[in-house]
Amino acid sequence: MELRGQGLVGKELKDAGDRTSHEFLMHALARHRPGDVVLSEEGADDRARLVAERVWIVDPVDGTREYSEPGRTDWAVHVALWEKGDLVAGAVSRPAAGVVHSTDNPLAGDSVDAGRIRLAVSRSRPPEFVSRLAEILHAELVPMGSAGVKAMSVVTGESDAYVHAGGQYEWDSAAPVAVARAAGLHTSRLDGSPLVYNQPNPWLPDLIICRPPVLAAIREGLDKL
Numbered sequence: 001m002e003l004r005g006q007g008l009v010g011k012e013l014k015d016a017g018d019r020t021s022h023e024f025l026m027h028a029l030a031r032h033r034p035g036d037v038v039l040s041e042e043g044a045d046d047r048a049r050l051v052a053e054r055v056w057i058v059d060p061v062d063g064t065r066e067y068s069e070p071g072r073t074d075w076a077v078h079v080a081l082w083e084k085g086d087l088v089a090g091a092v093s094r095p096a097a098g099v100v101h102s103t104d105n106p107l108a109g110d111s112v113d114a115g116r117i118r119l120a121v122s123r124s125r126p127p128e129f130v131s132r133l134a135e136i137l138h139a140e141l142v143p144m145g146s147a148g149v150k151a152m153s154v155v156t157g158e159s160d161a162y163v164h165a166g167g168q169y170e171w172d173s174a175a176p177v178a179v180a181r182a183a184g185l186h187t188s189r190l191d192g193s194p195l196v197y198n199q200p201n202p203w204l205p206d207l208i209i210c211r212p213p214v215l216a217a218i219r220e221g222l223d224k225l
C-alpha cells in the first residue's frame with residue numbers, strides 16, 4: 001500500500017509490489033514458522049515441499065495488473081497452509097479494500113437469488129468459454145481482477161460462481177479455495193474432481209467455486225459447451 005503512493009508506475013510498480021510482499025511474507029513465516037516450507041509465486045520452488053508435512057502456498061500479489069492501476073481495490077494477498085495432503089487454513093487479504101477473508105472468518109454474505117446466475121470473470125483476459133457458458137446459462141458476467149477477489153465475490157454473495165480454465169497456478173487458488181470451503185461453497189476442478197495442492201508441478205489450470213444451489217446448472221452448461 002505504501003509503495004503504491006511512491007511514484008512508481010507500470011511494470012516497475014508491479015515488480016516492486018510482488019517483491020516487497022514476497023519478502024514480507026517470507027520473513028514473517030521464517031520468524032513465526034521456521035520449520036515450514038513456502039511455495040510462493042515470487043520465490044524459487046523449494047522442492048523440500050514435496051516431502052514436507054506443512055507447506056505455505058502464497059501469492060504475494062494476486063491481480064498484479066490491478067495493483068498497478070491507481071485507485072483499484074481488486075487485488076489481493078493470498079496465504080494458505082497445506083498440511084499432510086490438504087489445505088487446512090488460509091486468508092485472502094484485500095488491503096486496498098480494508099478486508100481480510102479467512103478460514104476463521106470468511107465474511108460470508110447472504111446471496112440474493114437474482115434469478116440470473118452471476119459469473120465472476122477476469123476483467124483483462126476473460127476465457128472465451130466463460131462467455132459461451134454465460135450465453136448458455138443466460139448468466140450475467142461480473143468482471144473484476146484477481147482470482148482471490150473473484151472467489152471472495154462468491155463468498156460475499158456479489159456473484160454466484162467463479163469458473164476458470166486455461167491456466168493458473170496453485171498460489172492463485174489455494175487461499176481463495178480454503179476460504180471458500182470454510183464459507184460452505186463448492187470447490188472443484190472443472191470436471192468435478194478435487195483441487196489437489198502441493199503437487200510436483202504447481203500448474204492448476206481450472207476450477208469451479210460456486211454457491212451449491214447453482215452447481216447443477218453450471219455442470220449442465222459445461223456439458224453443453
Ligand SMILES: Nc1ncnc2c1ncn2[C@@H]1O[C@H](COP(=O)(O)O)[C@@H](OP(=O)(O)O)[C@H]1O
Nearest residue numbers: 061062063064122125145146147166167168172
Ligand atoms: N491463462 C492463465 N495462465 C496463467 N495464469 C493465469 C491465467 N489466467 C489467469 N491467471 C492468473 O490468475 C490471476 C488472476 O487473473 P485475472 O485477474 O485475469 O483473473 C493472476 O495472477 P497474478 O496477478 O498473481 O499473476 C493471473 O496471472
Ligand SMILES: [Mg+2]
Nearest residue numbers: 059062063172
Ligand atoms: Mg495470482
